[in-house]
Amino acid sequence: MGSVIMHNVVSVDGFIADKNDDVGPLHEWYFNGDTPIEGDDEFDHSGSGSPFKVSKASAEYVRSTWTAIGTIVMGRTLFDLVNGWEGRPPTGDHVVVVSHRPKPEGWHPEASYHFVDDVKAAIDKAQELSGDRLVAVNAGEVGGQILAAGLVDEVAMDVVPVVFGSGKRYFGGIDGQHLLEDPHVVIQGEGVLHLRFKVRR
Structure with missing residues (x-):
């Protein structure tokens, strides 16, 4: 089974978007460098037709992480916000959506998107689909629930130098303390x- 990694871009004060789900400057670093992420067509889901261009350090890190991912686990809020990336996830071959509502009727039947109503069932399905590859869990309410259930192996944060003050928290409304190891990946991009932190067991 592949490891489960909770991952997102985040502000310095721990927010992944403002209260209106606007990410503001959090994703600007994807376009402020001079090094494309190799496999431009594979990783270009910006809708602009332009590949991501990041710093050299970020390109190496993002490339190695994204190519290791087999399945993304996301909540219904993000699915609705991005319309499931129109059936083409930014990385990986499969998506598992945690939702009490089924997949919209007729929505991209060719895409490997699976809707389940329980976080444990979501991780089980994602690991089945991923095999030995990583399962990437989007941060937020669903990600926090998966961490609280003891199903996350690593926490990965792309920290951007901005303070939001309020908004949608990286760990959602998680209760209690959850210990992490010292970071085993620390890479300064532009x-x-x-x-990246391993979850302490």
Whole structure:
């Protein structure tokens, strides 16, 4: 089974979007460098027809992380916001959506998107689909629930130097303390700091 990694871009004060789900400057670093992420067509889901261009340090990190992902787990709020990336996830081959509502009727029947109503069932399905590849869990309410259930192996944060003050929290409304190990990845990009922590068992 592949590891489960909770991942998102985040502000310094721990928010992944404002209260209106606007990410503001959080994703600017994807376009402020001079190094394309190799496989431009594979990773270009910006809708602009332009590949992501990041710093060299970020390109190496993002490329290695994204190519290791087999399945993304997301909540219904994000699915609705991005319309499931029109059936083409930014990375990986499969998506599992945690939702009490089924997949919209007729929505991209060719896409490997699976709707389940329980976080444990979501991780089980994602690991089945991923095999030995990573399962990437989007941060937020669903991500926080998956962490609280003890199903996350690593936490990955792309920290952007901005303070939101309020908004949607990286860990959602998680209760209690959850210990992490010291970061085993610390990479300084341009406009972003990449951090990865193993979850302490």
